[in-house]
Amino acid sequence: MLTLTAQPLTSEAFAPFGDVIDARTSASFPINAGRTQRHHDLAKVETLGENGHTLVNIFVSQPVSLPLKLTFLERHPQGSQAFMPLHQERFIVVVAPPGEQIHAQDVKAFVTDGRQGVNYCAGTWHAIQSVLEREGEFLVVDRGGEGNNCEEYPLEITVDLSE
Numbered sequence: 001m002l003t004l005t006a007q008p009l010t011s012e013a014f015a016p017f018g019d020v021i022d023a024r025t026s027a028s029f030p031i032n033a034g035r036t037q038r039h040h041d042l043a044k045v046e047t048l049g050e051n052g053h054t055l056v057n058i059f060v061s062q063p064v065s066l067p068l069k070l071t072f073l074e075r076h077p078q079g080s081q082a083f084m085p086l087h088q089e090r091f092i093v094v095v096a097p098p099g100e101q102i103h104a105q106d107v108k109a110f111v112t113d114g115r116q117g118v119n120y121c122a123g124t125w126h127a128i129q130s131v132l133e134r135e136g137e138f139l140v141v142d143r144g145g146e147g148n149n150c151e152e153y154p155l156e157i158t159v160d161l162s163e
């Protein structure tokens with residue numbers, strides 16, 4: 001059993017796993033005659049394999065309780081997967097770098113602050129959507145197409161918050 005304390009999510013710490021999507025920390029430029037700031041190209045969308053194409057989805061998730069007890073991590077070898085909260089929901093992120101084996105020391109746990117989204121790059125091992133406190137509604141951008149795009153890796157992990 002692996003026991004982790006979730007750390008505040010930062011772009012730097014998350015870099016080996018994908019992108020943090022955050023209007024507060026990303027560059028932007030004015031459009032629409034200056035009425036809109038465009039935060040442009042914040043995450044790398046990957047849609048690999050046969051008939052790979054982008055899916056835009058909404059996930060409505062029931063909250064998890066803490067400590068969070070995981071029995072597996074999953075990966076999507078043929079595409080990225082992005083989660084952006086629609087109502088400043090906080091969520092737990094557990095990740096491990098792409099690869100055929102997961103090494104305990106490489107597993108990281110983060111907690112978002114409500115204004116952050118994440119984009120898992122293709123092959124990044126991650127816990128399934130784990131929203132905190134209340135029902136969450138997320139815009140999810142991931143990959144559709146042929147072939148299996150979801151593999152599980154049995155691993156027992158307990159995650160809590162430091163607060």
Ligand SMILES: NC(=O)N[C@@H](O)C(=O)O
Pocket residue numbers: 074081126127128129150
């Ligand atoms: N299965 C599915 O669409 N969702 C998971 O991939 C997840 O990461 O929550």
Ligand code: NI
Pocket residue numbers: 074076081126128
């Ligand atoms: Ni997933």
